[in-house]
Amino acid sequence: MTEAAGPATASTAGIIAIGSEMLGPLRQDTNSLWLSARLEELGIPVVRKSVVGDDPALLAEELSFLARSAHYVITTGGLGPTADDVTVAAVAAWLGAPLRRDEVFLEKMRERFARRGFEMPACNAKQADFIVGATLLENPKGTAPGFWAVREGVEVVILPGVPSEMREIMESSVLPVLRERAGGVVGRRRVLRIAGMGESAVEELVAPVYAKWKDDPVTILASPGEVQLHLAVRGEPAAADARLAAMEADFRAVLGARIFGEDAEDLARVVGRLLRDGRKTLALAESCTGGMVASLVTDVPGSSEYFQGALVTYANAAKEDLLGVESAVLREAGAVSDRTALAMARGAQARFDADVAVSVTGIAGPDGGSAEKPVGTVYFGLADRDGATLAKKRLFIGDRAVIRRAASLQALELLRRHLVGEQA
Amino acid sequence: MTEAAGPATASTAGIIAIGSEMLGPLRQDTNSLWLSARLEELGIPVVRKSVVGDDPALLAEELSFLARSAHYVITTGGLGPTADDVTVAAVAAWLGAPLRRDEVFLEKMRERFARRGFEMPACNAKQADFIVGATLLENPKGTAPGFWAVREGVEVVILPGVPSEMREIMESSVLPVLRERAGGVVGRRRVLRIAGMGESAVEELVAPVYAKWKDDPVTILASPGEVQLHLAVRGEPAAADARLAAMEADFRAVLGARIFGEDAEDLARVVGRLLRDGRKTLALAESCTGGMVASLVTDVPGSSEYFQGALVTYANAAKEDLLGVESAVLREAGAVSDRTALAMARGAQARFDADVAVSVTGIAGPDGGSAEKPVGTVYFGLADRDGATLAKKRLFIGDRAVIRRAASLQALELLRRHLVGEQA
Numbered sequence: 001m002t003e004a005a006g007p008a009t010a011s012t013a014g015i016i017a018i019g020s021e022m023l024g025p026l027r028q029d030t031n032s033l034w035l036s037a038r039l040e041e042l043g044i045p046v047v048r049k050s051v052v053g054d055d056p057a058l059l060a061e062e063l064s065f066l067a068r069s070a071h072y073v074i075t076t077g078g079l080g081p082t083a084d085d086v087t088v089a090a091v092a093a094w095l096g097a098p099l100r101r102d103e104v105f106l107e108k109m110r111e112r113f114a115r116r117g118f119e120m121p122a123c124n125a126k127q128a129d130f131i132v133g134a135t136l137l138e139n140p141k142g143t144a145p146g147f148w149a150v151r152e153g154v155e156v157v158i159l160p161g162v163p164s165e166m167r168e169i170m171e172s173s174v175l176p177v178l179r180e181r182a183g184g185v186v187g188r189r190r191v192l193r194i195a196g197m198g199e200s201a202v203e204e205l206v207a208p209v210y211a212k213w214k215d216d217p218v219t220i221l222a223s224p225g226e227v228q229l230h231l232a233v234r235g236e237p238a239a240a241d242a243r244l245a246a247m248e249a250d251f252r253a254v255l256g257a258r259i260f261g262e263d264a265e266d267l268a269r270v271v272g273r274l275l276r277d278g279r280k281t282l283a284l285a286e287s288c289t290g291g292m293v294a295s296l297v298t299d300v301p302g303s304s305e306y307f308q309g310a311l312v313t314y315a316n317a318a319k320e321d322l323l324g325v326e327s328a329v330l331r332e333a334g335a336v337s338d339r340t341a342l343a344m345a346r347g348a349q350a351r352f353d354a355d356v357a358v359s360v361t362g363i364a365g366p367d368g369g370s371a372e373k374p375v376g377t378v379y380f381g382l383a384d385r386d387g388a389t390l391a392k393k394r395l396f397i398g399d400r401a402v403i404r405r406a407a408s409l410q411a412l413e414l415l416r417r418h419l420v421g422e423q424a
Numbered sequence: 425m426t427e428a429a430g431p432a433t434a435s436t437a438g439i440i441a442i443g444s445e446m447l448g449p450l451r452q453d454t455n456s457l458w459l460s461a462r463l464e465e466l467g468i469p470v471v472r473k474s475v476v477g478d479d480p481a482l483l484a485e486e487l488s489f490l491a492r493s494a495h496y497v498i499t500t501g502g503l504g505p506t507a508d509d510v511t512v513a514a515v516a517a518w519l520g521a522p523l524r525r526d527e528v529f530l531e532k533m534r535e536r537f538a539r540r541g542f543e544m545p546a547c548n549a550k551q552a553d554f555i556v557g558a559t560l561l562e563n564p565k566g567t568a569p570g571f572w573a574v575r576e577g578v579e580v581v582i583l584p585g586v587p588s589e590m591r592e593i594m595e596s597s598v599l600p601v602l603r604e605r606a607g608g609v610v611g612r613r614r615v616l617r618i619a620g621m622g623e624s625a626v627e628e629l630v631a632p633v634y635a636k637w638k639d640d641p642v643t644i645l646a647s648p649g650e651v652q653l654h655l656a657v658r659g660e661p662a663a664a665d666a667r668l669a670a671m672e673a674d675f676r677a678v679l680g681a682r683i684f685g686e687d688a689e690d691l692a693r694v695v696g697r698l699l700r701d702g703r704k705t706l707a708l709a710e711s712c713t714g715g716m717v718a719s720l721v722t723d724v725p726g727s728s729e730y731f732q733g734a735l736v737t738y739a740n741a742a743k744e745d746l747l748g749v750e751s752a753v754l755r756e757a758g759a760v761s762d763r764t765a766l767a768m769a770r771g772a773q774a775r776f777d778a779d780v781a782v783s784v785t786g787i788a789g790p791d792g793g794s795a796e797k798p799v800g801t802v803y804f805g806l807a808d809r810d811g812a813t814l815a816k817k818r819l820f821i822g823d824r825a826v827i828r829r830a831a832s833l834q835a836l837e838l839l840r841r842h843l844v845g846e847q848a
Binding site: 020021022023024025026027028030033034036037040045046047048049050051052053054058061062065068069080081082083084116117121123124141142164219221230284286288289290291292293294295297298299301302303304307308309310311312313314315317318321322351352353364365366367400401404 | 446447448449450452454457458460461464469470471472473474475476477482485486489492493613615623624625627628634641643644645646654656708710712713714715716717718719721722723725726727728731732733734735736737738739741742745746775776777788789790791819821822823824825826828
């Protein structure tokens with residue numbers, strides 16, 4: 001890290017994902033997507049990405065090759081305790097630096113295992129082998145630390161392959177340094193997120209704004225149940241911020257309350273914030289989504305403040321016995337109907353004594369569809385403590401996983417619009 | 425293609441995905457996964473994969489680099505009509521071969537546009553530029569053809585980036601040639617999957633088997649709650665099958681019932697099959713996993729045959745009112761305890777009238793931990809209709825998402841071992 005790149009230098013980066021499994025058909029490197037986004041924000045374009053197996057000689061060749069076109073070479077993976085984890089030793093050899101076993105770190109590792117009631121396996125000891133001359137990057141989320149070293153002006157950052165650990169080390173130890181170096185030109189990005197609408201419906205609404213900002217890259221990305229607009233600009237910080245703000249304002253003018261959140265803010269977090277701010281509690285009743293809505297809600301740290309619980313009633317008997325849906329409703333309207341959805345929401349509200357309850361019942365497929373109610377038909381219900389109710393029907397296209405995911409997000413979007421006082 | 429590799433040659437492959445968009449955060453190369461699978465079947469391992477932008481100089485460097493370690497270099501992308509599609513010209517320059525505009529092909533392209541009522545844009549003409557000396561690979565699904573060329577014994581196969589076109593050309597023109605060359609040699613793969621154990625614990629058990637098969641690549645892969653062993657062999661079909669079977673038998677001999685499934689068979693499917701075969705129904709009671717176990721169970725098509733439902737009881741009041749956990753148990757032992765886990769399982773079994781019920785209660789974090797019960801402490805309970813119960817405690821290391829995922833899989837593994845009559 002002695003050779004700091006000045007702000008004027010147009011730095012470039014290369015990323016190497018290390019692991020033989022990512023050369024096969026079953027595993028994909030995804031860390032590089034997140035890394036690209038963070039580097040892009042700092043105006044550091046990624047010029048090459050590669051995947052190489054757990055082989056010291058091939059890794060050394062890869063490092064030499066990337067070092068020819070990139071100022072920063074970032075590696076992920078191969079820091080584990082097993083015999084095929086060779087990154088640290090291979091990078092040290094490439095740097096011409098020795099390894100030193102850190103006894104203090106080793107003792108800490110042993111204590112960590114002991115606290116969990118285990119003896120540390122012997123193979124773990126190599127995670128205490130540090131590269132002499134490299135900066136140690138602490139790993140608050142795992143065992144293996146990262147390293148930051150320099151060879152002939154090229155900076156090599158070595159990170160674990162576990163995504164949460166890789167991100168944590170980047171956020172706490174690497175990005176702050178790069179941010180300070182970037183000084184002048186920056187990239188700015190804003191993601192506007194929409195649920196409960198299809199991609200073409202969003203595209204029709206934003207077409208005029210799209211045309212107005214045609215010189216700046218706007219990307220529309222669809223996934224089951226969500227559409228994202230990615231706005232990106234580059235320039236001096238003040239100018240970039242101003243242009244991004246103007247673009248965002250134009251898109252918000254046509255999309256309004258359809259935007260549930262921005263950037264990393266997911267729908268469950270937004271709903272959680274609205275519930276917390278409004279001091280409201282939530283209960284759920286799920287059929288076809290089978291617990292996925294509850295799982296999304298409880299992904300959010302602190303959700304126990306507002307989330308009471310859920311009844312996942314897959315069997316009709318459970319809908320009757322546990323949610324109090326009348327057998328006449330199930331018989332006359334069917335389990336997949338607005339009447340059942342409303343009765344499920346009312347039942348969950350009462351059983352959990354919650355301020356608001358949302359229900360989902362539908363046909364996720366592949367079986368169970370009919371001409372009248374094809375696979376993908378889903379009903380949603382909402383009931384609050386004051387007796388207000390609403391129901392909604394949607395038809396989703398896709399396989400079982402797509403339908404379940406889209407329906408889960410639609411359930412949360414129904415709740416969000418209710419909480420902000422907008423019609424879903 | 426003059427220099428055919430004989431069946432005895434251990435050929436290797438490298439894959440280059442060409443396209444600047446795949447260096448950003450939004451697009452991922454996926455063609456290489458399909459290509460890896462096809463090549464592996466022919467006993468041609470992929471030794472490097474890379475992504476490079478639409479830049480002739482960088483692409484030439486990439487080709488030279490991959491040609492050092494791979495006998496086949498396969499490129500995808502950059503064959504389109506726009507200015508940033510540079511693959512054909514760049515590869516021709518790298519080969520030292522001229523381009524020749526094919527007038528017959530050009531006329532066919534013009535006719536194709538005319539049939540759709542358009543005039544061909546001028547930029548499309550470059551798609552009729554053929555590399556002199558290279559074999560043309562016809563593209564039945566699109567405009568741009570592929571090419572197959574040789575430089576110093578390295579064979580370069582140039583394919584479009586559109587997945588359907590890439591696959592079609594591989595299937596119709598490339599794989600038949602490689603299959604014939606491979607003669608007998610094929611690749612075979614088996615994935616053995618284990619839940620409820622850590623990576624180091626698995627590694628210690630299999631170390632002797634690992635050593636015995638050290639000439640065949642075995643990879644150990646860990647993700648939250650699951651460890652996978654990937655066995656891969658190459659050889660004549662019968663010999664490869666036999667060696668893979670012998671390897672698998674050795675690993676199974678030490679791991680036994682700890683292996684829950686193989687290849688694409690996930691734990692929820694295995695549990696589902698066991699429940700269906702045993703004509704048993706299942707109910708769940710979840711606290712810290714918040715519906716994730718139910719969501720995994722209902723991911724499986726047809727799960728309504730055996731899954732009754734789940735009670736997600738986040739609040740203590742819900743544990744008492746809906747699951748019948750006695751307030752004395754919650755007060756004395758706490759919500760995160762073996763007594764509460766057992767009471768939750770018994771409650772779910774009774775409420776849903778299920779043959780077997782599993783419960784999870786723990787501290788997913790980031791808050792809520794204590795010295796006695798740190799974040800990651802999770803208790804599991806199981807109760808069946810005959811009154812049999814069991815409880816288990818585990819301590820998971822990681823962030824909230826990791827702990828929830830690992831705990832969800834542990835709950836299913838507890839159930840699986842109960843169903844197969846093994847101790848968890």
